[in-house]
Amino acid sequence: MREVAIIGIGDTKFGELWDMSFRQLGIQAGLAAVADANLTSEEIDALYVGNMSAGKYIEQEHIGALIADYSGMARDHIPATRVEAAGASGGLAFRQGYIAVASGMHDIVVVGGAEKMTDVGDVLSGEIQATAADQQWETTFGATFPALHAMIARRHMFKYGTTREQLASVAVKNHKHGSLNPKAQFQKEIKLDAVIKAAPVAEPLGMFDCAPVSDGAAAVVLCPLERARKYTDTPVKVLGSGQASDTLALAHRKSITQFDATSIAARQAFKQAGIAASDVQIAEVHYNFTISEILAIEDLGFFPKGTGGKATQDGLTSLGAKLAVNTSGGLKARGDPMGATGIAQVVELVTQLRGEAGKRQVSGAERALAQNVGGTGATVVVNILGRVN
Amino acid sequence: MAVARFWRENEPRYNLTGAKCGNCGRLYFPPRTVCPVCHRKSIGKMGPFKLQGTGEVITFSVVHDAPSQFELQKPYVIAIIQMDEGIRVTGQVIDCDPAEVNIGMKVQAVIRRLGEEGASGIIYYGYKFMPLTPPAAPRPPE
Numbered sequence: 001m002r003e004v005a006i007i008g009i010g011d012t013k014f015g016e017l018w019d020m021s022f023r024q025l026g027i028q029a030g031l032a033a034v035a036d037a038n039l040t041s042e043e044i045d046a047l048y049v050g051n052m053s054a055g056k057y058i059e060q061e062h063i064g065a066l067i068a069d070y071s072g073m074a075r076d077h078i079p080a081t082r083v084e085a086a087g088a089s090g091g092l093a094f095r096q097g098y099i100a101v102a103s104g105m106h107d108i109v110v111v112g113g114a115e116k117m118t119d120v121g122d123v124l125s126g127e128i129q130a131t132a133a134d135q136q137w138e139t140t141f142g143a144t145f146p147a148l149h150a151m152i153a154r155r156h157m158f159k160y161g162t163t164r165e166q167l168a169s170v171a172v173k174n175h176k177h178g179s180l181n182p183k184a185q186f187q188k189e190i191k192l193d194a195v196i197k198a199a200p201v202a203e204p205l206g207m208f209d210c211a212p213v214s215d216g217a218a219a220v221v222l223c224p225l226e227r228a229r230k231y232t233d234t235p236v237k238v239l240g241s242g243q244a245s246d247t248l249a250l251a252h253r254k255s256i257t258q259f260d261a262t263s264i265a266a267r268q269a270f271k272q273a274g275i276a277a278s279d280v281q282i283a284e285v286h287y288n289f290t291i292s293e294i295l296a297i298e299d300l301g302f303f304p305k306g307t308g309g310k311a312t313q314d315g316l317t318s319l320g321a322k323l324a325v326n327t328s329g330g331l332k333a334r335g336d337p338m339g340a341t342g343i344a345q346v347v348e349l350v351t352q353l354r355g356e357a358g359k360r361q362v363s364g365a366e367r368a369l370a371q372n373v374g375g376t377g378a379t380v381v382v383n384i385l386g387r388v389n
Numbered sequence: 390m391a392v393a394r395f396w397r398e399n400e401p402r403y404n405l406t407g408a409k410c411g412n413c414g415r416l417y418f419p420p421r422t423v424c425p426v427c428h429r430k431s432i433g434k435m436g437p438f439k440l441q442g443t444g445e446v447i448t449f450s451v452v453h454d455a456p457s458q459f460e461l462q463k464p465y466v467i468a469i470i471q472m473d474e475g476i477r478v479t480g481q482v483i484d485c486d487p488a489e490v491n492i493g494m495k496v497q498a499v500i501r502r503l504g505e506e507g508a509s510g511i512i513y514y515g516y517k518f519m520p521l522t523p524p525a526a527p528r529p530p531e
Contacts, residue, residue, distance in 0.1 A: 127456050136398065137419050140503065141480045141515065142452065142459050143467045150450035151469055158448070158492050202467075203451040251469045251477040256448060 001102040005228035005235035005388065008037025008221035009347045014335025015185040017215040022058050022116035026067045029217035029340075030112050037221040037231045041073055045106040047080040050093030050113035051339035056128045058116050067112060086132030087288060089113060090342025091372025091381035094220065095241050098383070101222045102238075113343035114217035125213045129338070132375035134249040146210050146289065147202035148250050148376045153291035154204060156257045159306070162294065164204060166309030168195035170290040171208045171332060173318050178329025180319075180360035185214055185335030195290075209290040214335035218343035220350070225388070234354045239275070239367065240384040242268030250376040259377030262299035266371070269382040270301075273367075277301035280384070281323060281365040282352050284345035286373035287330035293317075296371050297325060300382070324362045327352060342372035342381065353387045392506075395513045400437075402515035405498055407476065409438035416440075418476050442498035443521060444472035451487045458504045466490050470518055484519040495521040 010032025012025050020028075026049065034041060047068050055061045064080035073080075083093035090113030097111035117125055130145045138148065156162045172192050178184040190208060198206035221231075228235035242265035250256055270276060277300060285296035294308035302323055303311045311317060317325035328334040328348040331341060349368035351357045365387070372381045398419075400406050407418030411434030412427040418440060424431035449468035452459070459465065466482040468490070482490050483501065496518035505512040 123457055126454065130456070138479050139456070141467070141517075142455075142462070142465060142503075143479050144452055144454065144456060146454065147450040147452045147467045151448040151467070154450060154492070155448035200451070200453045200464075202453065205450075249479065251479045256469065 002104060003225035004098055004101045004222055004238045005225040006220050006238065006346070006350050006385070007223050007228050007231040007235055008033040008039065009219070009350045010034070010036055011183060011218035011344055011347045012216050013183050014214045014216035014337055014340070014344070016118045018118065020215060022054060022060065022114060023066060023070045025116060025215060025217040026112055026114035027071050029114065029219040030067065030071050030110060033110060033219035033221050039108065039221060039231065041071070042076065043108050044073065044076070044078055044110055046078055046100060046109045047073070048093040048097045048109065048111045049080070049082050049339070050090035050111070050342055051082055052084060052086055052089045052115060053128050053131065053338065054116070056131070058119055067114070085379040086374035087286065087338050088342060088372045088374030088379040088381050089339040090218070091345070091370060091383065092243065092342065092379065094342060094346055094383060095243055095381055097222050098238050098241055101224060107223060107227070109222045110219060111222060111343060112217060112219035113340040115337035115339040116215050117213045117337060118215050122213065138249050144202060146205055149289040149291055150202035150205045151250065152256055152295065152376070153289070156291060156294065157204070159257055162306070162309040164196055165192060166313045167204070167209060167290040167294070168192050169313045170287065170293045171195045173312060174287060174326050174330040175333045177319060177327050177360060178333025180358070181329050181334060184329040184333050185212060186329070186333045205289060205291070211288040211331040211336035214337040216335055216337035216340045216344070218340045218347045220343060220346055228388070235388050236350045236353045237386050237388050238383065239386045240269035240271070240273030242266060242272070242382045244380055246378050248375065248378045257295070258305065259295055259299050259373065259380060261377050261380035262296060262371060262373070262382070263301070265380045265382040266300045269369070269384045273384045273386070275367060275384070280367050280369045282327060282349060282362050282368040283323065283325050283371065284328060284330070284348050285325060285371045287326055287332055288336055288373070292373065293325065293330065300369065300371060319360060319362065327357065327360050327362060342370070345370040345372060346383065346385070349385050353385060392511050395511070403500060405440040405442055405478070405516055407438050407440060408435045410434065411436055416474050416476050418472070418478055440472050440474055444470040444478070444496060446482065446490060446492055446494045446496060447471045447477070448492060449482060449490050468518065470496055481517040482519070483517045489520070497521045
C-alpha cells in the first residue's frame with residue numbers, strides 16, 4: 001500500500017442556506033479543495049461523494065455523476081461514485097478515496113460530502129434521518145432517531161451513574177468551541193442551565209442535546225504522499241483507517257451503552273498508525289447527540305468506560321486540555337449536514353494540523369482522529385491523520 | 390409504504406414470532422434467515438419460535454418530537470424490552486402514565502393499532518407493551 005496525503009481542503013458554511021442548492025454546495029466545497037491543492041481539474045483521476053439521502057431530501061439520486069458534471073468534469077468522464085452509510089457517508093467516502101489512492105488504482109482523488117436538508121420540513125427531515133435506524137423494527141413502532149439515543153443515554157445513566165449535568169456539559173463545551181469557528185452553524189456559547197431546561201425532544205434529551213438540521217458540503221483532495229510536496233507545503237498524512245459494522249437495530253446489540261463498531265474500527269486504525277489513543281491530541285467525534293460524544297470518547301479508548309461524562313464535566317476534552325474533542329464545535333454547533341459531516345471532520349483536523357485554526361488552534365498538535373457514525377452505531381469509520389515534518 | 394410491506398411482516402408483528410436456530414438453539418426476533426453464530430450451518434434450519442410476550446423494560450424514552458404518524462400519541466413511551474426468553478424488542482409502553490415507567494418494570498405484549506396510511510389507507514397493527522402489574526410509585530424527577 002502507498003502512503004497517502006491530504007493536499008487540499010474546502011468547505012461551505014453549515015446552516016439553513018436557503019439560497020444554495022445541493023449542487024451549488026457540493027461544487028463550492030469541491031472547487032475550494034481543488035484550488036487549495038493548486039490542482040487543475042484535468043489532473044483529477046476520480047471523485048467520491050458521501051451523501052446520505054438526496055433521494056429523499058431533494059428527490060435526486062445519481063449524485064456521483066451530478067457532482068462530477070456540475071464541477072465541470074463531464075467531458076473528462078472521470079469515475080464518480082456516491083458512497084452511503086447514513087451519517088457515516090462522509091467518513092466512508094473518505095476511506096474509499098484513501099483506499100483508491102493507497103492501492104495505486106488512482107493518484108489524485110477528490111472526496112466530497114454534501115447534504116441539502118432544509119428543502120423539506122422539520123418533521124419530514126426527522127423521519128428521513130430515522131431511516132438510518134431499522135425502519136421495519138424500530139421506527140415503525142415509534143422509535144425516533146433522538147429517542148434511540150435517549151435510550152442509550154438513559155441506560156448509560158442507569159449503569160454508570162452519568163448525570164444530566166454531565167450530558168449537558170458536552171453541549172456547553174462544544175458550543176464554546178463553535179463560538180470560535182466562523183463556519184459553525186451556531187457560534188454562541190450556551191449555559192448549562194439552558195441545556196437542561198430546554199424543551200424535551202426525547203427524554204432525557206432536550207433541544208440542546210441534539211444536532212440541528214443543516215445544509216452544507218465539504219471536500220478534500222488526496223494524493224500519494226511522495227507527490228504531495230508538488231502541490232502543498234503542508235501535506236497531512238493519513239496514518240490509519242478503520243471501519244466496522246454492527247446490528248442495524250440498537251436493541252439487538254450485546255450492550256446498548258457502547259458502540260462495539262467504534263472500538264473495532266479504532267483498534268484497526270490505531271494498529272495501522274502504530275500509535276495509541278494517548279498519542280492523539282485532537283479528535284472530531286460523531287456528536288449528533290450529547291450522549292454520542294460520551295460513548296465515543298469511551299469507546300475510542302480516550303477514557304475508561306463509564307467515565308466519559310465526568311471527563312467532559314471536568315474539562316478533560318475542552319480546548320487547552322491534553323486532548324481537545326470537537327474543536328470545530330462538533331455536529332451540534334458546527335452543524336450536521338449528514339453526508340458532509342464526515343468530510344468536515346477531516347477538514348477541521350487538517351486545518352488544525354496545518355496550524356491554521358485561528359482562535360481554536362491546538363498548539364503543537366501532531367496527530368488527530370476522526371470518528372464518524374452511521375445510525376446508532378451500525379457503521380463506524382475511524383481515520384487518523386498526522387503532520388508531516 | 391406499500392400494503393404488501395406490512396402484510397408480509399404480519400406474522401412476527403402480530404404474534405411476536407421469531408426464529409430459533411436448529412443448530413445451536415439460539416433465539417432471534419425478528420426472524421432471521423441466518424444465525425449470526427452458526428452462519429452456514431444454520432441455513433435451512435431456522436424455525437419459527439413464538440415469544441411468550443412478557444419481559445422487562447431495560448431502557449426507555451418519553452418522545453415529545455414525534456413523526457407525523459405518531460403526532461396524536463405524543464408524549465408517548467418507547468422502550469427496549471428484554472423478553473423473558475432473553476432477547477430484546479423495541480416497542481411502545483402504553484396504558485400507563487409515562488411518569489410511571491421505570492427500568493426494571495415488567496410488561497406484557499398486547500396487539501394494538503400502530504398506524505395507518507392516511508385517512509383512507511390501510512390500518513396496520515402490531516405489538517405494544519402494557520404494565521404486567523400495577524406500577525409502584527412514580528420515578529423521581531431527573
